[in-house]
Amino acid sequence: xxxxxxxxxxxxxxxxxxxxxxxxxxxxxxxxxxxxxxxxxxxxxxxxxxxxxxxxxxxxxxxxxxxxxxxxxxxxxxxxxxxxxxxxxxxxxxxxxxxxxxxxxxxxxxxxxxxxxxxxxxxxxxxxxxxxxxxxxxxxxxxxxxxxxxxxxxxxxxxxxxxxxxxxxxxxxxxxxxxxxxxxxxxxxxxxxxxxxxxxxxxxxxxxxxxxxxxxxxxxxxxxxxxxxxxxxxxxxxxxxxxxxxxxxxxxxxxxxxxxxxxxxxxxxxxxxxxxxxxxxxxxxxxxxxxxxxxxxxxxxxxxxxxxxxxxxxxxxxxxxxxxxxxxxxxxxxxxxxxxxxxxxxxxxxxxxxxxxxxxxxxxxxxxxxxxxxxxxxxxxxxxxxxxxxxxxxxxxxxxxxxxxxxxxxxxxxxxxxxxxxxxxxxxxxxxxxxxxxxxxxxxxxxxxxxxxxxxxxxxxxxxxxxxxxxxxxxxxxxxxxxxxxxxxxxxxxxxxxxxxxxxxxxxxxxxxxxxxxxxxxxxxxxxxxxxxxxxxxxxxxxxxxxxxxxxxxxxxxxxxxxxxxxx
Amino acid sequence: xxxxxxxxxxxxxxxxxxxxxxxxxxxxxxxxxxxxxxxxxxxxxxxxxxxxxxxxxxxxxxxxxxxxxxxxxxxxxxxxxxxxxxxxxxxxxxxxxxxxxxxxxxxxxxxxxxxxxxxxxxxxxxxxxxxxxxxxxxxxxxxxxxxxxxxxxxxxxxxxxxxxxxxxxxxxxxxxxxxxxxxxxxxxxxxxxxxxxxxxxxxxxxxxxxxxxxxxxxxxxxxxxxxxxxxxxxxxxxxxxxxxxxxxxxxxxxxxxxxxxxxxxxxxxxxxxxxxxxxxxxxxxxxxxxxxxxxxxxxxxxxxxxxxxxxxxxxxxxxxxxxxxxxxxxxxxxxxxxxxxxxxxxxxxx
Numbered sequence: 001x002x003x004x005x006x007x008x009x010x011x012x013x014x015x016x017x018x019x020x021x022x023x024x025x026x027x028x029x030x031x032x033x034x035x036x037x038x039x040x041x042x043x044x045x046x047x048x049x050x051x052x053x054x055x056x057x058x059x060x061x062x063x064x065x066x067x068x069x070x071x072x073x074x075x076x077x078x079x080x081x082x083x084x085x086x087x088x089x090x091x092x093x094x095x096x097x098x099x100x101x102x103x104x105x106x107x108x109x110x111x112x113x114x115x116x117x118x119x120x121x122x123x124x125x126x127x128x129x130x131x132x133x134x135x136x137x138x139x140x141x142x143x144x145x146x147x148x149x150x151x152x153x154x155x156x157x158x159x160x161x162x163x164x165x166x167x168x169x170x171x172x173x174x175x176x177x178x179x180x181x182x183x184x185x186x187x188x189x190x191x192x193x194x195x196x197x198x199x200x201x202x203x204x205x206x207x208x209x210x211x212x213x214x215x216x217x218x219x220x221x222x223x224x225x226x227x228x229x230x231x232x233x234x235x236x237x238x239x240x241x242x243x244x245x246x247x248x249x250x251x252x253x254x255x256x257x258x259x260x261x262x263x264x265x266x267x268x269x270x271x272x273x274x275x276x277x278x279x280x281x282x283x284x285x286x287x288x289x290x291x292x293x294x295x296x297x298x299x300x301x302x303x304x305x306x307x308x309x310x311x312x313x314x315x316x317x318x319x320x321x322x323x324x325x326x327x328x329x330x331x332x333x334x335x336x337x338x339x340x341x342x343x344x345x346x347x348x349x350x351x352x353x354x355x356x357x358x359x360x361x362x363x364x365x366x367x368x369x370x371x372x373x374x375x376x377x378x379x380x381x382x383x384x385x386x387x388x389x390x391x392x393x394x395x396x397x398x399x400x401x402x403x404x405x406x407x408x409x410x411x412x413x414x415x416x417x418x419x420x421x422x423x424x425x426x427x428x429x430x431x432x433x434x435x436x437x438x439x440x441x442x443x444x445x446x447x448x449x450x451x452x453x454x455x456x457x458x459x460x461x462x463x464x465x466x467x468x469x470x471x472x473x474x475x476x477x478x479x480x481x482x483x484x485x486x487x488x489x490x491x492x493x494x495x496x497x498x499x500x501x502x503x504x505x506x507x508x509x510x511x512x513x514x515x516x517x518x519x520x521x522x523x524x525x526x527x528x529x530x531x532x533x534x535x536x537x538x539x540x541x542x543x544x545x546x547x548x549x550x551x552x553x554x555x556x557x558x559x560x561x562x563x564x565x566x567x568x
Numbered sequence: 569x570x571x572x573x574x575x576x577x578x579x580x581x582x583x584x585x586x587x588x589x590x591x592x593x594x595x596x597x598x599x600x601x602x603x604x605x606x607x608x609x610x611x612x613x614x615x616x617x618x619x620x621x622x623x624x625x626x627x628x629x630x631x632x633x634x635x636x637x638x639x640x641x642x643x644x645x646x647x648x649x650x651x652x653x654x655x656x657x658x659x660x661x662x663x664x665x666x667x668x669x670x671x672x673x674x675x676x677x678x679x680x681x682x683x684x685x686x687x688x689x690x691x692x693x694x695x696x697x698x699x700x701x702x703x704x705x706x707x708x709x710x711x712x713x714x715x716x717x718x719x720x721x722x723x724x725x726x727x728x729x730x731x732x733x734x735x736x737x738x739x740x741x742x743x744x745x746x747x748x749x750x751x752x753x754x755x756x757x758x759x760x761x762x763x764x765x766x767x768x769x770x771x772x773x774x775x776x777x778x779x780x781x782x783x784x785x786x787x788x789x790x791x792x793x794x795x796x797x798x799x800x801x802x803x804x805x806x807x808x809x810x811x812x813x814x815x816x817x818x819x820x821x822x823x824x825x826x827x828x829x830x831x832x833x834x835x836x837x838x839x840x841x842x843x844x845x846x847x848x849x850x851x852x853x854x855x856x857x858x859x860x861x862x863x864x865x866x867x868x869x870x871x872x873x874x875x876x877x878x879x880x881x882x883x884x885x886x887x888x889x890x891x892x893x894x895x896x897x898x899x900x901x902x903x904x905x906x907x908x909x910x911x912x913x914x915x916x917x918x
Contacts, residue, residue: 071917135796237781250752253750256904534791
C-alpha cells in the first residue's frame, strides 16, 4: 500500500511542477517582458527609434512635469469627477436593488448589466451625437425651440466624466451591491426600531457599514478612469482636453514618433494605477466586512411604500441614459444622410449600413474580432482554469507569485500595455507584429485578471474533498482535473468564456497599437471611421458591432441552454 | 537596431495613421485602404494594395485600382482593368504589396536615409520634374500635390467678416472657432514652415491664443464647419473642399494673396515588400496619366504631371500661388520643433 502511494505520487508532483513552470514562464514572458521594454524606452533620450537606446537618461520623465503638466491635471480632474459620479450612480443603484423592495428587482438587476455590452466607445460616440455643441440633438432641439447658445456640451471635463461614469457605473454597482448583499439587515432594522427614518438609517447605518466596499470600489474605479481612453479620445480632443492616454496616442502618431515621452507617461500612469490597486487590495484584504457573521440571515429589503416606484424610475432612468438613449441616437443617426433631429430636414436612408457592410475592411475587422474573441476565450479559459487551480488549490511553492503575475495586467492601462507590446515585438526577432497572433497574445494577457478573478470565485466554491476523493481513489492530477474539477467548473468556465469573449470583441486600448493593415479589429476601426468618415457611417458601424456581439451571445446561450441556465 | 525593426518603427507612424486615423489625406471611410493600405491613394498613408488576379492566357490587365467617387467609397480596390498592356503575369488575388504614401516629406527623407524604400525607376518617372523625385531617382516620387488655404461656411460667417488673408485669422471674433490639423500632418507642417518666415513666429504665438482645435482628417475639419461647430479652417486641404462642395456643403475657400502652402503626397515601394514585382507594376500604373487621372477623379487631388487635368471644378495648379519648401532637408530638420510647438498651439502640451 505504501509502495503504491509513493509510486502514484511521484508522477503527479512532476506533472504539476512541469505545467506550473511552463505556465509561469509563458505568462511571465507575456506580462513582464513588454514592460521591461517599455521601461528601457522611457529612459531612451537618443534616437527614439533606436533599439537598444543610444543614450539613457530621465529627460522624458522630467518633460512630463515641464511640458505635460496640464495633461496630468486634466487626467486627475476628469478621473476624480468621473469616479465621484460613477460611485454615486453605483451606490444609488446598489442600494435600490439590494436594500429596498423596488418592484422587478431581478429584472432590473439584469438591465444594469446592459451598459457593459454597450462599451464606452459606443457610448462616447452616441453622446457626441446627443450632446455635441451646436450639432448635437439636444442643442438642435433647444435651438429649434428658440433657445440661444448651447444647452449642453459634452466636449467638456464634465461631459467626458459623465460618459465615463455612465459606463463605469455598472462596475461600481456590481462591487457595491456585492458588499450590500453581505450586510446583516438586522442592523438596519435595529435602527428603524429605535425610530430612525429610512434616510437616517441609510446614512448612519447602511453607508458606514458598506464604506469599505464603497472605498474599494472608488479606488478600483478611479484607477480605471485614469487609464480610460475611448471617451477621452472621442470627446476630449474636440474640446482641446488632452489626458495621458490621448497624449500617449498622439506621441506615437507623430513623426518622429516620441516613444520615449509616450513610454514615460505610460509608466507614470502605471505607477499610480498600481499604487491605487495595491491600496484597494489592502482595503479589501483587511476584512472590514464585520457584518458577515456566522449568524444566518436573510436579506430583508426596506418597504419603501409608494417611493418604491420612484426608485424604480431611477433605475429605468439609468438604463435610459446609458443604453436606450445612446442606441436610439445611433440608430436615428445611422439611418440619415446628414444627422439631424429636425424631422422635416431629415433624409432617411439605409446607405450607411449598405456602405458599412460592403466595406471589406469592416467585414474583415468584425470577422477578426469575433474570431479572436472565440479563440482567446476558448484557449484562455482552459489555461486560466489551470492557473486558478494552481493558485488556490495546489500546495506549490511560489503559487503566490503566479497570482501576482496573472493579476499584474490589471494595473497596466490597456493602451500602455499595447504600447509596451508594440515596442517589444518590433524588436523581438519573431515576425508577429501586425498579425492577429500578436493581438491574440495581447488579448490573452490583458484578459488574465478578468478570467482568473471570475474563475477563482467558482473554484473556491468547490469543496476540496471532491478532488481529494479522486486522488484517494488513485486518480492522477490530469485525470482528476478532467473528470472532477473541470466538469464541476463548467458553468463558471462558461461565464468566464462569455466575459472574455465580449471583452475581446470590444477591446480598444491594446488593439489600437497592435492592429495592422492585414490584422484589423472592429473597435479601432470604428475610431478610425469616426475620425475620417462622418458620424452617420460611424453610427452604423458601432451598431453593427453592438448587435453582432449581442447576436453571437444569443446564439451561444441558445446552443448551451442547459449550462447557461445555471448562470442565471 | 535591426533593419527590419527600425523600418517597421519608421513605418509605424504612417501605418497607424492609415489604419487608425485615416491619415493626412484621409477620405471617406478611414479604414481606407485596409486591405490595400499603402498603395491605396484613398488612405493617405501606408499600407498595401491588392493586386489583380492572374489574367487568363491571351488577356491583359493592369493592377490599377478601381476608383469610386462615392462619398463613402472605400478607395481603390485592385482589379483587372482592360486598359494598358502589361507583359508580365500577375500575382493572385489578395497579394499584398507595400507602397508607402506620405504627405510628410520629413518622414519620407528620413525613411529613405534609413533604407526604408527600395529603388525602382519607373519609365513613367520621366514625366515628373526632378524636384518631384528622390535623389537618386526611384526611391520616391510625388504622386499628387496638396495645398492648404482658408475655408469657412458662408452660412455661419458672412463673406464680409470672413478672413481674406492669413493675418485675418488673428481676429478675436474667430477665437474658439478655428480648427487645424494635428501635428503629425505633413500639410500642417508645410503651412507652418512656409508661413513662419513670412508672418513671423509672433504670428503663431498669437494664433495659439485663438485656441484652435486639432483634428486628424479634413473630413472632421469640414464636418465641423458644415454643422457650425467651427467658423474657419486654417490650412484647409483644398481637395477636401472640392469633395464637400460636390456633396452640396455650404463652404467657401480662400486663396490668400500671400500664397497657399503646398506639400506633396509621395509614393515609394517599401524595402521589405514581399511582392516587389507587383509593387513595381502598381507604381507604373499609378504614375501613368491613367493612374494619375484616376486619382484626380477619385480623390480630387492635383497631379504633379502637367499632362493630367486638374480635378473637375477645381482651380488648376498653374493658377495658384503655391508656397513650396525649397529645401526639403531643412524642412525635415524642422519637423520635431514644429511638432512640439504645434502641440502647444492646439493645447496638447503646455
